[in-house]
Amino acid sequence: MRILLAFVCVFMHMELSYSQAGKCNNILSGSILDTHDQTSLSGATIIVAGPEIAVLSDLDGKFKIQNLCDGEYTLQISHPECNTQVFKVSVYGNVSKNFKLEHHLESLNEIIVKGKAFSTKTESILENNLSEQDLERFSGNSLGDALSQLSGVSSLSTGNSIVKPMINGLHSSRVTIINNGVRMQDQEWGAEHAPNLDINSAGRITVIKGASALQYTGDAIGGIVISEPIKIPIKDTLFGKTILSTSTNGRGGSNTTSINKGFNSGWFSQLQGTIKRYGDFEAPNYILSNTASFERDAMFRFGQNKIDWGWEGYYSIFKNEVAILRASHLGGAEDQVNAINSAVPAIIEPFTYEIGLPYQEVTHQTARISVFKEFEKLGKVEIGYDFQTNRRLEFDIRRGDDAGKASVDLRLNTHNLNAGLETSIENWDFKTGAVFNYQSNFANPATGVRRLIPDYDQYKVGGYAISNWQSTNNLSVEAGLRLDHTVMDVFKYYRTSFWEARGYNDLFPEIVVEEVGNQILTNPQLDFTNVSATLGATYNWYDNWLIYANFSLASRAPNASELFSEGLHHSASRIELGDLRFESEISKKVMLTLQKKGRTTFSVNPFYNFLDHFIIIEPTGVEQTLRGNFQVWEYRQTAAEMMGIDFEFSTPILKNLKFSNNFSFVKAYERETNVPLINIPPVSFSNILTYETNKFRASLTQNYFFEQNEYPNTNFEVFIPETQTTEVVDVSTPPNAYQLWDIAFNYDFNYSKNNTIEIGFQVQNLFNTAYRNYLNRLRYYADDLGRNVIFQTKINF
Amino acid sequence: MKNLFKITLILSLPILLFSCSNDDDAPVPVNEEEIITTVTITLTPTNGGNVVTLRSLDLDGDGPNDPVITVSGNLSAQTTYNGAVIFLNETENPAEDITEEVNEEAEEHQVFFVTSSGLQATFTYLNFDGNGDPLGTLFSVATEEASTGNLNVVLRHEPTKPNDGTLSGAGGETDVSVSFPVIIE
Numbered sequence: 001m002r003i004l005l006a007f008v009c010v011f012m013h014m015e016l017s018y019s020q021a022g023k024c025n026n027i028l029s030g031s032i033l034d035t036h037d038q039t040s041l042s043g044a045t046i047i048v049a050g051p052e053i054a055v056l057s058d059l060d061g062k063f064k065i066q067n068l069c070d071g072e073y074t075l076q077i078s079h080p081e082c083n084t085q086v087f088k089v090s091v092y093g094n095v096s097k098n099f100k101l102e103h104h105l106e107s108l109n110e111i112i113v114k115g116k117a118f119s120t121k122t123e124s125i126l127e128n129n130l131s132e133q134d135l136e137r138f139s140g141n142s143l144g145d146a147l148s149q150l151s152g153v154s155s156l157s158t159g160n161s162i163v164k165p166m167i168n169g170l171h172s173s174r175v176t177i178i179n180n181g182v183r184m185q186d187q188e189w190g191a192e193h194a195p196n197l198d199i200n201s202a203g204r205i206t207v208i209k210g211a212s213a214l215q216y217t218g219d220a221i222g223g224i225v226i227s228e229p230i231k232i233p234i235k236d237t238l239f240g241k242t243i244l245s246t247s248t249n250g251r252g253g254s255n256t257t258s259i260n261k262g263f264n265s266g267w268f269s270q271l272q273g274t275i276k277r278y279g280d281f282e283a284p285n286y287i288l289s290n291t292a293s294f295e296r297d298a299m300f301r302f303g304q305n306k307i308d309w310g311w312e313g314y315y316s317i318f319k320n321e322v323a324i325l326r327a328s329h330l331g332g333a334e335d336q337v338n339a340i341n342s343a344v345p346a347i348i349e350p351f352t353y354e355i356g357l358p359y360q361e362v363t364h365q366t367a368r369i370s371v372f373k374e375f376e377k378l379g380k381v382e383i384g385y386d387f388q389t390n391r392r393l394e395f396d397i398r399r400g401d402d403a404g405k406a407s408v409d410l411r412l413n414t415h416n417l418n419a420g421l422e423t424s425i426e427n428w429d430f431k432t433g434a435v436f437n438y439q440s441n442f443a444n445p446a447t448g449v450r451r452l453i454p455d456y457d458q459y460k461v462g463g464y465a466i467s468n469w470q471s472t473n474n475l476s477v478e479a480g481l482r483l484d485h486t487v488m489d490v491f492k493y494y495r496t497s498f499w500e501a502r503g504y505n506d507l508f509p510e511i512v513v514e515e516v517g518n519q520i521l522t523n524p525q526l527d528f529t530n531v532s533a534t535l536g537a538t539y540n541w542y543d544n545w546l547i548y549a550n551f552s553l554a555s556r557a558p559n560a561s562e563l564f565s566e567g568l569h570h571s572a573s574r575i576e577l578g579d580l581r582f583e584s585e586i587s588k589k590v591m592l593t594l595q596k597k598g599r600t601t602f603s604v605n606p607f608y609n610f611l612d613h614f615i616i617i618e619p620t621g622v623e624q625t626l627r628g629n630f631q632v633w634e635y636r637q638t639a640a641e642m643m644g645i646d647f648e649f650s651t652p653i654l655k656n657l658k659f660s661n662n663f664s665f666v667k668a669y670e671r672e673t674n675v676p677l678i679n680i681p682p683v684s685f686s687n688i689l690t691y692e693t694n695k696f697r698a699s700l701t702q703n704y705f706f707e708q709n710e711y712p713n714t715n716f717e718v719f720i721p722e723t724q725t726t727e728v729v730d731v732s733t734p735p736n737a738y739q740l741w742d743i744a745f746n747y748d749f750n751y752s753k754n755n756t757i758e759i760g761f762q763v764q765n766l767f768n769t770a771y772r773n774y775l776n777r778l779r780y781y782a783d784d785l786g787r788n789v790i791f792q793t794k795i796n797f
Numbered sequence: 798m799k800n801l802f803k804i805t806l807i808l809s810l811p812i813l814l815f816s817c818s819n820d821d822d823a824p825v826p827v828n829e830e831e832i833i834t835t836v837t838i839t840l841t842p843t844n845g846g847n848v849v850t851l852r853s854l855d856l857d858g859d860g861p862n863d864p865v866i867t868v869s870g871n872l873s874a875q876t877t878y879n880g881a882v883i884f885l886n887e888t889e890n891p892a893e894d895i896t897e898e899v900n901e902e903a904e905e906h907q908v909f910f911v912t913s914s915g916l917q918a919t920f921t922y923l924n925f926d927g928n929g930d931p932l933g934t935l936f937s938v939a940t941e942e943a944s945t946g947n948l949n950v951v952l953r954h955e956p957t958k959p960n961d962g963t964l965s966g967a968g969g970e971t972d973v974s975v976s977f978p979v980i981i982e
Contacts, residue, residue, distance in 0.1 A: 331954075331971030338965060346968050397955065397970065399905075400898030402831055448830040455824045491824050495860040516826045518857060518888065523823075568859040575859050624863045626833050626855045628951075628974035721911045721949035721976060722964050 024069040028089065030097040032057045032077065041079065041101065049074040077101065100307075135202065136794060137744065137762065140245035140254040140276060143177075143199045147225065151662035152209055152605070152646035154681040158192040158777045160281055160785050161293045161322045162360075165195070166775070167209050168607060169642055169666040169680045170222025173559045178216055178226045180301075180314055182366050182386045185414040185439060189453075189559040191777060192571060195225075196318045196364035196390065198297035200243070200256035200274045203230030209607070209646075210589055211532055211554035214464045215420060215431055218482040218532030219556035221587040221611070232260050232268040234305055241796045249764075249788035250278035251351070254295075266310065269302035279353035283783035284770040289349040290326035290356050295319065309373040318364040323355040328781045329397060330573045332628030333718040336780075337727045345782040358571065361393040361406075379423025379430075388414045396449075396570055407570065408452050409444035427470040431480075434463045441560065450567050453560040454492035461485050466534070474540040478550075484530045486557050492564050493519045498577075508580065526563070528584050530555035548593040558582040562615050562635050572777075575623050577634045585637075586612045600651040607644060614640040616670075616677060619714045631716050631729070639671040642680075660688045667710065675712050682708035682734065682774055697746040708734040708774045735772035735779060740765050760792040828888050832858045833895055835885040836975050838950065840878035840938065849878070851948070853975040856887060864975065871980040872918075877939045879923070882908055882950065884973065896934055899952070900924075906972075908933030909951040909964055916946025916979055930958040940981045949976045 032044040040061025047054045048065060050073060057063040070092045077099060078084040089097065138146035144163025148155040156171045157163045164171050177184040177195050186196040206226040211217075213224050238261050246253035258272035276295040281288045296319050303312030327345030330336055339346055370384030394408035420433030437460035443451035466480035491513075499505055499520050513521040536550030565578035588610045595603040620634045644666035652658050663685040668677040683706040690699040714732045719725075743766055748758035768787040772779040838851040849872055855864035872878070884895040899906045903926030910920040910933070918940045922931035956969030 329970065332974065334964075334974060335971050338968075399831055399895075399902060399954065399972075443824075445825050445827045448827065450827050450829055451824075493824075493826050495857050497857040497860040497862045501861040513823060517828065519826055521823060521826065623859065623861065624855075625859050626836060626853060626864055626973055626975060627859075628971050630859065721913065721947060724913055 024067060026068040026070065026091050027064060027066050027094045028068055028073075028091055028097070029062070029064040029095075030099065031061045032063065033061060033098055033100050044077055044079045044101070047076045047078075049076065135199070135205065136243060137760070137792075139200055139243045139256055139792065139794075140247060140790065141199070143195050143197050143205075143225075143227075146199055147205070147207060150207060151648050151664045152644075153207060154664075154684070154775060156191060156679065156775050156777070157773070159288070159291055159322075159325050159328075160776075161278075161291065162192055162194040164191070164193070165207075165225060166681060167207065167223035167225075168609070168644060168646075169668055169677075174220065174222035174556065176217045176220040176224045178224060179316075179366065180227065180229055180368065181370060181384055182368050182388065183217060183416065184364075185388050185412060186362075186364050186390045187392055187410060187412060189561045192360075193362075193392070194320075194322075196320070196362055197227060198256075198274050198295075198299070198316075198318055200258070201229060201272055201297065201299045201316065202227040204228050209605075210534075210550065210591055211552045211587070212478075212480070212534040212536065212550060214466055214480040214482040214532060214534055215433060218462070218464070218484050218530055218554060221554045221556055221585060221589075221609075229270060229272075229299070229301060230260070232262040232270060232305075234264065234266050234268075234307070235262055236264050237262045239797065241794060243792060243794045245790060245792040247278070247788050247790045249785055250281045250292075252276070252278035252353075266304045266306045267302075268305060269300075271298075271300050273298040277353075280351050282351075282786050284768045284786035285783070286344055286348050287351050288325055288782055288785075289345070289347055289352075290323045290359075292353055292355045293320065293322045294355060295321075309371075311369070311371040314366070314368040314370075316366045319362070321355050321359060321361045323359040324571065325778050325781060326356065326358075328778045329358050329571070332573070332625070332630045333622065333716070333729055334628050334720060336573060336729050336731075337718060337720065340730060340780045341727075357395055357397045359395050361395070363391045365389050379421055381419070381421050383419045384417070386416045388412075388416075390414075394571065402448055406444075406447055407449045409447050410453070411442040411444070412439065414439040429468040429470075430466070432463075432465040434461070436461050450493070452565075452567075452569070454490050454564050456488055456490040456560065458489070459487045475537065477537045478534065479536075480534040482532045484528075484532075484555075486528045486530070488524070488526045490522075490524045490526070490560075490564065492522050492524060492566075494522060494566060496520050498566055504580065524563075524580060528557035530557060530584050544596050544598040546593075546595045546597070548591070548595070550589075550591045552587075552589050552591075554587045554589070556585045556587075558584070558615060565635065568630060573630070574619075575630050575632045576617065577632065579635055579637075582615060582635070582637055583613050585614055587614075600649075602649040603647070605646040607642075607646075609642040611640040611642065613637045616640070618678070618712065619716060622716055622718070629718050631731075640668065640677060641671050642666060642668040642677075656691055656693050658690045658692070660690070662686045662688075676710040678712050678714065679775060680708065680710070682706045682737075695748050697744075699742075699744045701742040701744075702739060703742070704739040705737060705773070707737040731780065734774040738769060738771035740769060740771070741767055756796045758794040758796075760790075760794070762790040762792070764788040764790065829858060830886065830889075830893065831895070832886055832888065833884045833952075833973055834858065834887045835883075835892070836950065836973055837883045837885070838880055838977075839883075840872065840880050842873070843877045843879055843937075846873065846876070851977045851979075853977070854887070858888075866975070866977060868977055868979065871982045872940050874940050874943045874981050877937055880936045880938055882934045882936070882952075884952070900932070900934055903932045904928060904930075904958065905955050907931060907953050907956050907958065907960075907967060907969075908936070909953065909962075909967070910936065910938070911949040911951065911964065913946035913949075915944050916948065917941035917944045917981065918948075918979075926958070928958065931962075943982050945978070945980045947976050948979045949974065 032041045042057055042059045042061055044057040046063050055063050055065055068091050073089050076086050142163045144155045144165050147153045147165045152168055154166045155163045156166050167175055173189045179197050187193050208224040211220045240259040242257040244255050254276035256274040260270045262268045274297045279292045281291045299316040301314045304310050327347045366388045368386035372382040374380045390412040392410045393406040396407040415438045418435040423430050439458040441456050462484035464482035468478045470476045496518050511522045511524050513523050532554045534552040539547045563578050565576040569576045591607040593605045615637055617633050617635045619631050621632045622629050623632045647663040650660035665683040666680055668680045686703045688701045715728055715730050717726050717728055720727050742764045744762040746760045748756050750756050765787045770783045773784050834856050836853045840849040850869040852867045853864045886893040918938050921937050922933050923935040924932045926932050952973035953969035954972045956967035960967040
C-alpha cells in the first residue's frame with residue numbers, strides 16, 4: 001500500500017467560489033495514480049469534507065463519488081506510508097479527474113538485480129532483490145563486496161580492498177556504473193582500479209545484467225550498476241542514520257553518517273559522509289603485509305521536488321589510499337618463480353597501520369546539476385549537466401631522487417550534458433534523449449616513468465529512443481535503439497623500436513609528428529560509431545509466474561589501455577602491448593528468465609552472449625631486458641561466446657525460518673579455437689538459512705566455489721642461473737575449490753518513538769579457512785582473508 | 798520564467814566550459830630517469846695486465862630490442878681481478894650514473910654474482926653498507942682453472958639483510974639481471 005500525495009497544481013483552477021443549491025446528482029469519479037509511473041493505486045481513501053463521504057479506490061485505482069451537489073469541495077486523500085493530502089475540486093455537473101500521488105521512499109535501501117529500465121516499468125529481464133539490511137551489512141566494505149552477493153555477479157579483486165564487480169563474467173570497461181545519474185569515469189579500464197563509489201551513499205542499487213537500459217549507455221556489454229541516493233519525502237522532516245562498524249581483520253572500522261532534511265515546500269537536502277580506516281589484513285596463517293587502507297568520502301545534495309518539476313544540485317568526493325601487498329611487487333620472471341613457488345609471501349612483517357609502498361591514492365569528485373519538469377501533453381523532460389575529475393596516483397618502490405614520487409599520475413576530467421524526455425500515450429511509454437560528452441586525460445610526465453596511457457581529448461555524442469508497450473494486462477513488449485559516436489584525439493609517444501617492430505611505420509606514417517630521441521611522437525585521431533539496441537517481452541503467465549525474454553545488441557569502442565598500452569606494467573609485473581587497429585566490440589546477448597513469486601520464489605536465468613571483435617589479452621612471449629625476463633602480454637581481438645545460468649530459490653521452512661539458494665555458472669570460449677577465456681568465474685553456489693522475527697534476525701551462509709577447470713594456458717619458462725635449470729612459471733592453474741561459512745545476528749530496538757538502534761554481529765570466514773580465489777590477481781603471492789568478526793551499530797534518528 | 802532562466806543557465810554552463818579547452822601543445826616526452834640501460838663490469842688484474850670489460854646494453858628498456866652483450870676479452874686462470882660494477886642510464890646525455898644512487902642507498906641494495914657450474918671463479922665483496930653487510934659494486938674475483946661458463950650479475954633492491962648470500966635467500970626485487978659468457982684460459 002502506498003500513500004500517494006495528490007498533486008493538484010496541474011489540475012487546480014482558481015474558480016469563483018459559490019455554492020448553489022442546484023443539482024445534487026453529480027458524480028465525481030477518476031483514478032488515483034502514482035505520479036512516477038502512472039500505475040494505479042488501490043485502497044486509497046478519498047474523503048469529501050462537508051458531506052463527509054468516504055470512498056476507497058478499487059483494485060484498478062478507480063473511485064466514484066455520487067450524489068454531489070454543485071459546489072467547491074475539499075478532498076482528503078490518504079494511504080498508508082504516505083502523507084495525508086488535502087486539495088480542492090470544483091464540481092459542476094459530472095466531473096472526472098485523476099489524482100497523482102507520490103509515495104515516500106523513506107527507507108528504501110535495496111540492491112535490486114533487474115533487467116528493467118531503472119525506476120520505470122519497462123521490463124524484459126528479471127528482478128532480484130537484496131534487502132536494505134544486506135546493503136548496510138557491507139557498510140564497512142566496498143561496492144564490489146556487496147554486489148557479489150547476487151547470483152551472476154562476482155568480483156575481480158586485487159587483494160581484498162580493491163574489488164570490481166563482474167556481471168556474468170565481464171568487468172571493467174564492460175560494466176558501467178551510474179552514480180546518482182552520473183556515469184562514472186574513473187579509469188575503469190584498469191583491472192586494479194576499483195569503482196570510486198562510497199557504498200554508504202547509496203539508498204538503492206540496481207544491477208542490470210545486460211545492455212538493455214539504453215538511456216544510460218550502449219556499451220555495457222556486461223551490465224550496468226545504478227546507485228541512487230535515498231529519496232527525501234516532501235514533508236517537514238529531519239532524519240538520518242549513523243553506522244559504526246569495527247572489524248577484527250584489519251583491526252579497524254568505518255563510520256558513516258547521513259542527515260536528511262525535507263520540507264513541505266519540496267525543498268530537500270542531504271549531507272552524508274564516510275570514513276574507513278584499516279591496518280594490515282590477515283590471512284589465516286600470516287599477516288598480509290602492506291594491505292592497510294584509508295578512505296574518506298562526503299556527499300551533499302540539495303534541491304526542490306515539486307513533484308511535477310524539480311531540480312537538484314549534487315557534489316561528492318571520494319578519496320581512497322590503498323596499500324598493495326608488499327610481496328606482490330616483483331622484478332621480472334625470476335622473481336615471479338620464487339613468489340609462486342613459495343608457500344607463504346616472501347615478505348611478512350609485523351602488523352602496522354602504515355600505508356607503505358607500493359600504494360594507490362585516488363581522489364574522485366563529482367558535481368551535477370539537473371532539472372526536470374512534467375509538461376501536461378508532452379511528458380517529463382529532464383536536463384542534467386555533470387562534471388567529474390579523477391586523480392589517480394600510484395606509488396612504487398623507487399630509487400634515489402625519485403623515491404616518494406608517484407610512478408603513475410593521471411588526471412581525467414569529464415563533462416557531460418544529457419537531456420531526456422519520458423512520455424506515455426495510453427498503454428505506450430516512450431523514452432528518448434541525447435547526450436554530449438567531453439573528456440580529457442592528462443598523464444603527468446613529472447613522474448619520470450613513461451605514461452601508462454597517453455594524453456587524449458575525447459568527444460562523444462549519443463542519442464536513444466526506447467519504447468514499452470503494455471499490450472495486454474499480462475504482456476508487455478520493449479524495444480530500444482541507441483547511436484553513439486566517439487572521437488579521440490591522442491598524443492602518444494611510442495618507442496621507435498616498438499613502432500618499427502609492429503610495422504606501424506608502414507601502416508600509420510601519417511600520424512607521426514616528430515622523432516624525439518629513441519621515441520616517436522604520434523597523434524592518432526580515432527573515431528568509432530556504435531549502434532546498440534534492445535528487444536524484449538515480459539509475459540505474466542499466470543498468477544505469480546513470469547517469463548522474460550530479451551535480446552540486446554551492445555557495441556563498445558576500445559579503451560585507452562587496449563589501444564595504447566606499450567610497456568612494462570609494473571604492478572602486473574609484465575609487459576602489456578595494445579593495438580592501434582582495434583575496432584569496436586559487438587555483443588549480441590539473448591536472455592531468458594522464468595520467475596515465480598510468492599511464498600516460495602525462484603528464478604532461472606539462462607543467457608547466451610555472441611561476441612565479435614572481443615578484446616582479450618594473452619601472453620605471446622618473453623622479453624629480455626636488463627632487469628631480467630618479463631612475460632609479454634598482447635591484446636588481441638577475437639570472436640568469442642559466453643553462456644551460463646543464474647538460479648535463485650527461496651522458501652519458508654518453518655515459522656520465521658527461510659532457506660535460500662543461489663547458483664551460477666558461466667562458460668566462455670574463443671569461438672574458432674574453443675580455448676577458454678581467462679578469468680571467468682568458476683561455478684559457485686550459496687545456501688542461506690535465515691531466522692527472522694520482528695526485532696531479531698540470524699543467518700547462516702555457506703558459499704561454495706568450485707575449482708575453475710576451464711582456463712587458457714598462459715604458462716611460460718624462464719632460465720634460473722643460480723640453479724642452472726629452466727623453470728615453468730605457472731600463472732595459469734586456478735586454485736582449489738573452497739567453501740566459506742558466515743554467520744550474522746541483528747537485533748533492533750526502539751530507543752524512542754520512531755528512532756531505532758540496530759546491533760549487528762557478524763563472523764565472516766567462520767572456520768578461518770585458508771583459500772585462494774581465482775579472481776584475485778594477487779592469488780599467486782598469498783592466501784585470502786582469514787576470519788573476520790564485525791561488530792556494527794546502527795542508529796536511526 | 799524562473800524555470801526558463803534556470804534552464805538557460807544550466808544549458809549555458811557546458812558551453813562556457815567547452816570553450817575553455819586545454820591548450821593544444823603536444824605533451825613532453827618522458828625519458829625514464831631510473832631506467833638502467835647499461836651495466837658495465839671492469840675487471841682489472843691486481844698484478845697488471847689487460848683490463849677485461851663486460852657490458853650489457855639495452856637502450857630501449859622494456860622495448861622489443863634484446864640487450865647487446867659484449868665481452869672484451871678472456872680472463873686468465875689463477876688470477877685475481879679487482880672488479881667494479883657501473884650502472885648507467887644512457888638515454889640521457891651525458892649518461893646518468895645510477896651507481897651513485899645505489900651506493901648512497903647501500904642498505905637497500907646488493908649485487909650478486911652467480912657462476913654456472915662450469916666456470917671456476919670465486920667472488921668476494923669489497924664494499925659494504927652502513928651496517929657492515931655486503932653491497933658489491935666493488936668486488937674481487939679469483940679465477941682458478943681454465944674453464945668456460947656464464948656469469949650472472951644481479952642487482953637486488955630491498956633484499957633481506959643480512960642474508961645467506963644466495964638469490965633465493967635474499968629476496969627483494971630484481972632491478973638488474975644480466976648474463977655474460979666468460980672464458981677463463
